[in-house]
Amino acid sequence: MSNTNVQIFDTTLRDGEQVPGCKLNTEQKLIIAEKLDQLGVDVIEAGFPVSSPGDFKSVEAISKLVKNATVCGLTRSVENDIKVAAEALKYAKKPRIHTGIGTSESHIKYKFRSTQEDIMERAYKAVKYAKSFVEDVEFYAEDAGRTDNEYLARVCEAVIKAGATVLNIPDTTGYCLPSEYGAKIKYLMENVKGIEKAIISCHCHNDLGLATANSIEGVINGARQIECTINGIGERAGNTALEEVVMILRQHPHLNLDTNIKSEMLYGLSQLVSESMGIYTQPNKAIVGANAFAHSSGIHQDGVIKKRETYEIIDPKDVGVTESAIVLTARSGRAALAYRAKKVGYELTKLQLDEVYASFLDFADKKKEISDDDIHQIIEESKVYNELSSQ
Structure with a gap:
């Protein structure tokens, strides 16, 4: 991959579908997945296969359909999750398993009632197991935005040793300021041994309206993948909006960063997702809102x-x-x-x-x-x- 190319990881069909009341059936997912493939996204996160028989079926069907993009399935750091995801992805031309675990003090202490060392070991084992099924394994450090940088770097080193090809650094709660998130990515680029073997990915939530800004700061500081959704849909206040990061990079050529997205398809795909999910897109939404032009x-x-x-x-x-x-x-x-x-x-x-x-x-x-x-x-x-x- 060119060092100026930013990969677009679309999670409209996974994180985007977690909006209450926005459930898509398999047929609707296939229509959107095909359009995403034509749009030029590098990775389509098709779902969370172990979560339900319907999600498994959708991931499997999308794996058969998609011609160009990597097809990704989400898992927890649980062996059965990973095994089921591998089964759902078996028809994919380019399969990826996306596994991970929470790394912040809050997650370790209250969610898992565990220790830093135990979490690191679970992360290592999950990636190692996923690697036995597919070559391309992405690891997410949930709540990385509120994770101590030194510990986060140690976790990243461990999963790279286990074979992770992508390191997802989520601002799960949308807490970080752009300067903080950018500094975190910079710290990892400079302090993780073996970082040249993996791509750092930005997965930012919009709780404070900073998801797009944080993602841009992330790629400025060395990340080379952005995880996003059409129209910025997703949990709570949503995710980074695909159309925003794509056009920001294109309108600022001095950054020397670009994507493979066919931007002339953005408005049509925005309309398709909005209609399929029944989510009203506010008129003043950047790039694709009714009042944008x-x-x-x-x-x-x-x-x-x-x-x-x-x-x-x-x-x-x-x-x-x-x-x-x-x-x-x-x-x-x-x-x-x-x-x-x-x-x-x-x-x-x-x-x-x-x-x-x-x-x-x-x-x-x-x-x-x-x-x-x-x-x-x-x-x-x-x-x-x-x-x-x-x-």
């Missing part, structure tokens, strides 16, 4: 009409959106009205625009948004309509 302020509209880049850093077509939206409201100016009027067949002179604009403002004060039908009505009821009709 919509402009209603007169000043902004005038700038975008003259030169799109004035207020848009991304070309809508690059993410699969047809064009920017000029939304007419009481805050819109003459340029926006002329632009939209031309779209529906009226070429207005400056004097005609002045006449129609006054009527438009009266109309706009009574409605949140002016539609194309409204534009026809405004113009047809104006004094300039006869002039336009005779042209």
Whole structure:
């Protein structure tokens, strides 16, 4: 793998599906998995095979379907989990077992009622066992965000010795500040013996709204895989949004980092996931929200009409959106009205625009948004309509 390439590990079908009420059936999962493969994701986390017969069936079916991406199954550090995952993944062209255990003081003391040394031994044994089934084994250190860096480094060394190819460093609770998370990745890059044998992966949650920022800091400091979901769906406040990290890296070429994602598919896949899971995507969602390329302020509209880049850093077509939206409201100016009027067949002179604009403002004060039908009505009821009709 190129040192400038950041692998995209999509967990929409596993972590994303853990949102209450968002259960997908196998057929829906297969449709999304095929689209993810076409999108260019490097890894598809297809599910948690031991959790239910349905999840096992879905992981197995996805393994048969996917042509290009690695197909991954999640497990705990439990032999039966790992054995079942290996069985579910047996048809995958590129299988990966994702196993791990909590490493923070809180998890060790209260969740496992164990010790650091015991947890490290369990981690080593789980990776070693997974390695007996597949070559590609990813280890997750759950709650790594709140794990002491020195101990975390020792755990990473142990699982690399056991054969781990990827080290997942999750900010499970979304607690870290970007500077803290970036420093943690940097510490591991500099202090884990054998780190060159594995890829560090960022798996960040959005409890404080920092998942995307943390993931970007992670790859800036040496991580080369980001774990994310379409639309940022996932447990509690969600996960890192795939579309956000992909476009951030693409819009900042000075970072010299990029992905294999076909970005023009992002909007369509966002819509598919939203509809399949019944999750409403907020209009102001970055990249794929309904308002991501919509402009209603007169000043902004005038700038975008003259030169799109004035207020848009991304070309809508690059993410699969047809064009920017000029939304007419009481805050819109003459340029926006002329632009939209031309779209529906009226070429207005400056004097005609002045006449129609006054009527438009009266109309706009009574409605949140002016539609194309409204534009026809405004113009047809104006004094300039006869002039336009005779042209």
